Amino acid sequence: MAALASGVTPSFAHAQHGGPGLVTPPVRLDDVWLVDQTGKNRRLNDWLRGGITALQTVYTGCGTVCPLQGALFSAVQERLPGIRAPRRVQLQLQLLSIGIDPLSDSPAALRAWLARFEAGPAWNAATPALADVDQMRVTLSGSKTPLGNLADHSTQVYCFDAGATLRWRSADLPRVADVCEVLGALARA
Structure with a gap:
């Protein structure tokens, strides 16, 4: 995704509302x-x-x-130290697992989730209020249609720039290298 930083994008990198790749125009989630x-x-x-x-x-x-998603983020976490931002900018690279079942995803359950995958300080987990879950899922997916029940939830990874805007959606269960490449490109942009 170095092309992301240079403004030149390969054909697979373009997403129009829901597909994998660059999110154009970039999207900001509701501030829940x-x-x-x-x-x-x-x-x-x-x-x-x-x-x-x-x-x-x-x-x-x-x-x-x-x-599988936990294992994916665990592998991405291992590669975070190798992703470099320009020296003039000290951007934090971080991973965030959002629990979409607020009735069960308590702080204790989120801690256990992170411990299960040996999460370090750059990886956190959190959950929104029940009333905010569906809107967050719709905005992340770029879908205009109802998303169904939790068991059918997305396995995409969503990458945000330092301005809190969604810039990239992965395909379902993306490759570790793809997520790291996008994080690096956003850090260099």
């Missing part, structure tokens, strides 16, 4: 309150602003694709 794994309340855009963020949606009780 999240409760993180420590029980602290935090605004979503405050979390995203000032860093380059890869975000995924999960629910801690999932036994099918969510463990």
Whole structure:
């Protein structure tokens, strides 16, 4: 995704509302309150602003694709130290798992989720209020249609720039190298 930084994009990198690739125009999520794994309340855009963020949606009780998503972020986390931003800019690279089942994704469940995948300090988890889940999922997916139940949730990764805008959506269960490449391109942009 070095092309992202240079403004030149390969044909697979263009997304129009929902497809994988660049999100054009970039999208900002509603600034909802999240409760993180420590029980602290935090605004979503405050979390995203000032860093380059890869975000995924999960629910801690999932036994099918969510463990694969956890393993994906674990592998991305291992590569974060090798992703360099220009020296003049010190942007934090961060991973954020958003729990989409607020009735079960408590701070304790989110802590256990992170511990299961040996999350370090650059990887956090949080969940919005129940009333905000569907709108967040719709905005992330770029879909205009209802998304269905939690068991059918997306396995995409969403990458945000330092201005808290969604710039890239992956295909379902993306390759680790693709997520890292996009994070690096956004850090250099």
